[in-house]
Amino acid sequence: MDHITETCREIKDKLSAYLDGELETALCAEIEQHLRGCDNCRVMVDTLNKTITLYRNYGQDEVPPDAHTRLTRVLNLERLKMKIQQST
Amino acid sequence: MKPDQPRDEDLVRQAQAGDETAFTELVHRHERHVYTLALRMLREPADAEDVLQETFISALRGLKHFRGDATFATWLYRIAYNATLMKLRHPPAPASLDAAIENDENAMPRELTDWSHDPEAALMNKETRRVMDAAVAALPESMRSVFVLRDIDGLSTDETAAVLDISPEAVKVRLHRARLALREKLSSYFGAPRLTTKGAS
Incomplete structure (x- = not known):
């Protein structure tokens, strides 16, 4: 297994920006060259990417049906209140 | 849409x-x-x-x-x-908790098992979902809000910055710290550590 170098540390700080496509092409190329020769950093970037993907695909919470029904009811009541206020 | x-x-x-x-x-x-x-x-x-x-x-x-x-x-x-x-009934996360993660900034990851090639269907179950939820819940509030808006709700950096009234740069920094912390937690769950720090035997 590779040893962790100063380059590994520098790259770790840039991985989110790299995965979000926010880095310049030249810097991306440098990172990719390092990744080809460093198992640690490759695992790091792959598992970070997978972490982001899992949360993007499965992280959102559904509004429970009962809560949705109550929200609809509350908003209907609020509309009624607003209409009464406007007419007085 | x-x-x-x-x-x-x-x-x-x-x-x-x-x-x-x-x-x-x-x-x-x-x-x-x-x-x-x-x-x-x-x-x-x-x-x-x-x-x-x-x-x-x-x-x-x-x-x-x-x-x-x-x-x-x-x-x-x-x-x-x-x-x-x-x-929020409780006060914001104590500074020491934020500081603990910030101090950890220079630390290299402890968990370097490669679970990234496992298919999502194999990774996702009720227990996994519980681990993922608990990992987010354990983040300091300042990171949690950024992570939820950016990576779960899918807002852009600028939109997240506008919602939270912080700079886009602060969004990027907090997001990165949050992702690293979550990756570490998920890696602990999905696989045992393989090694490695310099000089480790």
């Missing part, structure tokens, strides 16, 4: 003109995002539902004043975030 669906701005204009179905459609589009933000921040479904209702009541009442300087989503999530902050 499908290409033939009206944009939020169009629905807002219709709702401002009194079209109730347009506002209902806006609720339908955004309720999951608002609920997710509130639930992830507050952890209690009942509190998240309160925020959901308060947010859309405020939006309904305030819609006539909405001028479109920000997107409707940004405006709405800002209302939701402020309602969430009002609801």
